[in-house]
Amino acid sequence: MPRSKRRSTDMNSTDDDRHTSKRLRNSNGSRRFSRVEEIPSFSQKRCLAWFREYTNPDDPDMLGPDGMEKFCEDIGVEPENVVMLVLAYKMQARQMGFFTQEEWLKGLTDLQCDVIQKLQTKLEYLRSHLNDQNLFKAIYRYAFDFARVCIRCCWI
Structure with missing residues (x-):
């Protein structure tokens, strides 16, 4: 052969x-x-520039409701979508509807996202957090406290 x-x-x-x-x-x-x-590769400078696209010139260190709406539109997610709550959890945001520069950098550095396309590829990963029992409990507690602080602010 x-x-x-x-x-x-x-x-x-x-x-x-x-x-x-x-x-x-x-x-x-x-x-x-x-x-x-x-x-x-991830760039903190690019991440910060991305944050600035959504902030108001009067308060460049805070992404507010208007910027949040544009951000959600850009990544293709409704603001009411549960994935936004998981993202807020990852950023450890202290106030509903707002991200500080520090929170943005912390959360997106952990996710290694500095452009829209990278974050869009991580959305399923963020949703999968809800399937893990321990992470689900942590996110639920965070969401409960997150909403409670918001409601308490409205009563004052």
Whole structure:
């Protein structure tokens, strides 16, 4: 029986070039990026610039209800969607409908999101927090206290 032929390899490519595409396949098998260098890394400066897109020039350190509405529209989520509550939990926001610069940076640094597209890819991950019993309890407690503080402010 004749020996089988070996697959020819491109002599110009390095080992890293040949194996890079395997590492970049996502869960459904398709390639999102052709090379590792094309995946932009997290930038706190870019994250802060993104925050500034939603703030009022009068108060650049606070994202208020108007900015929140635009932010939700940009990421494609209704403000009433439970994923916004999970995001507020990740940011440890102290006031409903508002994110401070500090809260924004903390939450989005943890998620490694500095542009809309990155956050949109994390929305299912944030929703999955509700399937974990311990995280669900923590988010529920946070939401209860979050709403209670808001209601208490309205009574004063």
